[in-house]
Amino acid sequence: MTGQYETVIGLEVHIELATKTKIFCGCSTEFGGAPNIHTCPVCTGMPGALPVLNKKVVEYAVALGIATNCRITQVCRFDRKNYFYPDNPQNYQISQLYLPIARNGCVEIETPSGTKKIRIHEMHMEEDAGKLVHNEWDDTSLVDYNRSGVPLVEIVSEPDMRSADEVIAYLEKLRMIAQYLGVSDCKLQEGSMRADVNLSVRRAGTEEFGTRTEMKNLNSFKAIAHAIEGERMRQIELLEAGKEVVQETRRWDDNKEHSYAMRSKEDARDYRYFPEPDLVPVVISDQWISEIKARQPELRPEKIERYTREFDIPRYDAELLTESWKIADIFEKTVQLCGKPKKVSNWMMGEMFRLMKEKGKEPEELDFSPEHLAKLIELSDQGAISSSVAKKVFEHIFAENADPEKYVEEQGLMSVSDEGALREAVEKVIAQNPRAVADYKGGRQKAFGAIMGQSMRALKGKADPAAVTKIIREMLDAQQ
Numbered sequence: 001m002t003g004q005y006e007t008v009i010g011l012e013v014h015i016e017l018a019t020k021t022k023i024f025c026g027c028s029t030e031f032g033g034a035p036n037i038h039t040c041p042v043c044t045g046m047p048g049a050l051p052v053l054n055k056k057v058v059e060y061a062v063a064l065g066i067a068t069n070c071r072i073t074q075v076c077r078f079d080r081k082n083y084f085y086p087d088n089p090q091n092y093q094i095s096q097l098y099l100p101i102a103r104n105g106c107v108e109i110e111t112p113s114g115t116k117k118i119r120i121h122e123m124h125m126e127e128d129a130g131k132l133v134h135n136e137w138d139d140t141s142l143v144d145y146n147r148s149g150v151p152l153v154e155i156v157s158e159p160d161m162r163s164a165d166e167v168i169a170y171l172e173k174l175r176m177i178a179q180y181l182g183v184s185d186c187k188l189q190e191g192s193m194r195a196d197v198n199l200s201v202r203r204a205g206t207e208e209f210g211t212r213t214e215m216k217n218l219n220s221f222k223a224i225a226h227a228i229e230g231e232r233m234r235q236i237e238l239l240e241a242g243k244e245v246v247q248e249t250r251r252w253d254d255n256k257e258h259s260y261a262m263r264s265k266e267d268a269r270d271y272r273y274f275p276e277p278d279l280v281p282v283v284i285s286d287q288w289i290s291e292i293k294a295r296q297p298e299l300r301p302e303k304i305e306r307y308t309r310e311f312d313i314p315r316y317d318a319e320l321l322t323e324s325w326k327i328a329d330i331f332e333k334t335v336q337l338c339g340k341p342k343k344v345s346n347w348m349m350g351e352m353f354r355l356m357k358e359k360g361k362e363p364e365e366l367d368f369s370p371e372h373l374a375k376l377i378e379l380s381d382q383g384a385i386s387s388s389v390a391k392k393v394f395e396h397i398f399a400e401n402a403d404p405e406k407y408v409e410e411q412g413l414m415s416v417s418d419e420g421a422l423r424e425a426v427e428k429v430i431a432q433n434p435r436a437v438a439d440y441k442g443g444r445q446k447a448f449g450a451i452m453g454q455s456m457r458a459l460k461g462k463a464d465p466a467a468v469t470k471i472i473r474e475m476l477d478a479q480q
């Protein structure tokens with residue numbers, strides 16, 4: 001029965017901009033901190049306090065607009081969205097309705113059936129609200145205005161997505177663009193990227209949209225995927241039972257895997273929008289747009305081209321290393337330090353990706369320093385540590401950003417490079433294994449492996465296998 005329905009999804013994505021100060025005052029945007037320390041009369045809505053627009057917010061929003069192929073609105077304006085809620089101290093939010101900063105854009109996503117275009121209806125600048133802290137024990141609610149006035153860009157897509165996979169691909173694309181531009185860190189867990197999902201279902205083959213619902217407060221890709229599946233099924237069941245879908249805002253509870261009606265979905269007119277009288281229109285000149293364009297950093301496609309050209313690494317490597325801005329950043333910094341792109345790439349594509357998968361770490365959570373990876377590559381290249389030791393050391397760099405030089409010294413992992421010590425160890429093994437020696441001389445190559453293995457064990461793996469091989473061959477050949 002579900003196959004007869006098509007799911008239609010549009011997204012409203014809020015991205016918190018990484019400016020140092022808030023959108024309309026000089027308060028810090030720093031995450032965390034004691035409640036209400038990053039506040040002033042403007043962001044706590046004191047009567048008579050006047051907002052002053054942060055120029056950086058406009059620059060970041062324009063940069064995002066350009067990167068998502070939008071048309072920039074060169075004379076744009078702010079509007080008041082009126083509503084009462086304790087986390088909103090002015091009783092209105094300064095947002096944009098009539099002349100948003102950017103319109104008519106699109107991004108491309110990869111789907112199993114090829115590249116798909118997701119259209120962006122518009123992008124507007126607005127301020128974030130504060131946060132309510134509910135204390136269930138003494139039945140009180142407190143409010144923290146540290147987030148009040150933090151700049152946001154809301155990106156409204158057209159209803160172009162048809163599945164949870166497409167939604168996640170779209171979100172990942174937006175996140176990558178914002179991170180590459182340096183306009184936001186887009187951390188879903190900290191709320192610097194949030195998505196509201198508008199979803200409706202319709203019988204396959206029909207053009208007309210069904211009634212949609214909106215789901216709010218989705219703060220992980222997993223929750224988004226669950227919520228989409230849950231809501232899709234709920235709507236189909238209603239329609240199959242001959243009932244109607246009600247246009248409303250619902251809250252998804254990921255623990256209970258169920259959504260609840262919050263309120264009937266409001267229209268723009270419910271907010272009694274009107275042009276913000278305390279702010280002048282923002283005029284964005286052609287020159288300003290070209291300046292921002294010129295400063296636009298390299299995005300992923302250009303990075304892939306440059307990596308293959310400048311660093312001479314395979315395209316496959318370049319594609320994986322640029323999937324996240326954070327990984328590309330670690331790669332470039334490490335290469336700058338040690339000058340060995342292919343080796344850096346091998347470490348990251350091999351051990352790093354393996355450990356990320358094993359520990360369930362996201363690229364944004366990587367916190368080891370490029371200096372340490374560069375040092376490890378040097379140590380390994382100099383033959384100071386064996387490759388098996390190097391892998392072990394990397395696990396500690398990955399987990400606790402260990403300094404490889406210190407770690408190797410403290411743990412006594414330095415390779416035995418002293419020729420005398422190597423010879424002594426090999427000599428002992430040969431003396432203790434006359435059988436293997438005889439087998440080797442009788443032409444059984446396998447026996448060489450046994451001698452090699454025992455020698456490496458005797459040296460506790462802290463020797464360069466090539467050097468040990470050479471010594472064993474020399475000694476065995478000398479015996480003939």
Ligand SMILES: [Zn+2]
Pocket residue numbers: 022025026027038039040041042043044149
């Ligand atoms: Zn303030």
